[in-house]
Amino acid sequence: MDFNLLRFCVYSLVLNLCGLAFVPRVYAVDKFVINHSVSESDQRYQYTYELLDLIINETNADFGDASIEVTNLVMSRNRIFRSLQDGQTINVMAEASNEQWNTKLIPIPIPIRKGIQGLRVFIIKNENKDLLANISSLEQLMMLQTGSGSQWSTRVAMKQAGFNVVESAQYDSLFNMLSKRRFVTFGRGVNEAYQEVELFQKLYPELIVDEHIVLNIPLATYYYVSPKKPRLAKRIKIGLLRMIENGKFDQLFYRWHCECLIRSLLNKRQLFKITNPLVVESQMTSIMGEDFLFNPSLDISSICEKYLE
Structure with a gap:
């Protein structure tokens, strides 16, 4: 065989083999x-x-x-x-x-x-801050009407525990209902409450986050x-x-979450716990x-x- 032809064949083979080595892997997206x-x-x-x-x-x-x-x-x-x-x-x-x-x-x-999210603090109207500050038992807390989404798992837990739960299927409307005194407390995850009060501040400036109680609902x-x-x-x-x-x-x-966790001072609040049948x-x-x-x-x-x- 001609030497140049042989060299070309070897060179082509090497290129092909090297090329195979560097073909990118094809992934499904x-x-x-x-x-x-x-x-x-x-x-x-x-x-x-x-x-x-x-x-x-x-x-x-x-x-x-x-x-x-x-x-x-x-x-x-x-x-x-x-x-x-x-x-x-x-x-x-x-x-x-x-x-x-x-x-x-x-x-x-x-x-x-x-x-x-299962560490629930309560959004309330400013006029009720003293009411929450004077609560010393879970039984007292359960006497206050509370709001919840109708499809939230925490609703089931609170109703089973004995809370009087007022429901709504609409997320935004719960803040309006609280403002209109349809219920007294609105339990939110500590990761949610402060941000939500700020988001709804213009519409409902009287809403605040209670500083005294945390309700632990395993979630x-x-x-x-x-x-x-x-x-x-x-x-x-x-x-x-x-x-x-x-x-x-x-x-x-x-x-x-550090900002809301620091702000909430959970370790200084009264902690009550109820069971969650869905968890x-x-x-x-x-x-x-x-x-x-x-x-x-x-x-x-x-x-x-x-x-x-």
């Missing part, structure tokens, strides 16, 4: 479709959206690129549940744990809010994934565990253990120092 907030005033899901984005970035090397889309439909919680089952309109949502969602969807049982916020999208569930779990291990999860959690407390700690949950008796200021520098 994961498409996460998440819920739309119920109104312009509803900021409850912003933390979960940002966390999901970080989870995706953390798992790019394993799963490839992904996109997050917000559905353009505003849906009730019950409709979201039905939509998650078929995985078309929406395929992932961060929501409070309950048995129906745990059995019909794919839960990732890592409480992404460390349980603080876990999990990511729930459509049973039609097990790959997305696997990706979320892997990403969450990785972020917890490398410290990125705590960085995000405390960056988002299995052992499930909340099944992966990360009890120490992962936020302890309201701690001095949060010292914990937050390193995260707010």
Whole structure:
């Protein structure tokens, strides 16, 4: 064989082999479709959206690129549940744990809010601050009418405990109802109350956050994934565990929540606790253990120092 021809053949073979070595891996693109907030005033899901984005970035090397889309439909919680089952309109949502969602969807049982959503402080009218300050027992607290969303798991827990619960299906209307004295207390997660009072300040300047009481209703916020999208569930779990291990999860959690936790002074409040029939407390700690949950008796200021520098 001609030497030049032989050299060309060898050169071509080497190029082809090298080329195969550098062909980029082809990944499927994961498409996460998440819920739309119920109104312009509803900021409850912003933390979960940002966390999901970080989870995706953390798992790019394993799963490839992904996109997050917000559905353009505003849906009730019950409709979201039905939509998650078929995985078309929406395929992932961060929501409070309950048995129906745990059995019909794919839960990732890592409480992404460390349980603080179950530490309920009360939004009240300023005129009632002394009334709350003089409460010394759970029985006294239950004598006051309280407001709740009609599809919230905390509603079930409070009604079972003996609270007189006034309900509404509309998130925004609950603040209007409180302003109009339809009820006296409006229990919100410590991560929600201060932001909501500020958001509704112009409409209802008389609303404040009570400074004396915290009601502990065990509550876990999990990511729930459509049973039609097990790959997305696997990706979320892997990403969450990785972020917890490398410290990125705590960085995000405390960056988002230190301000409200410091402001609330939970360790100086009267703490009452009721059970939540929709939450299995052992499930909340099944992966990360009890120490992962936020302890309201701690001095949060010292914990937050390193995260707010």
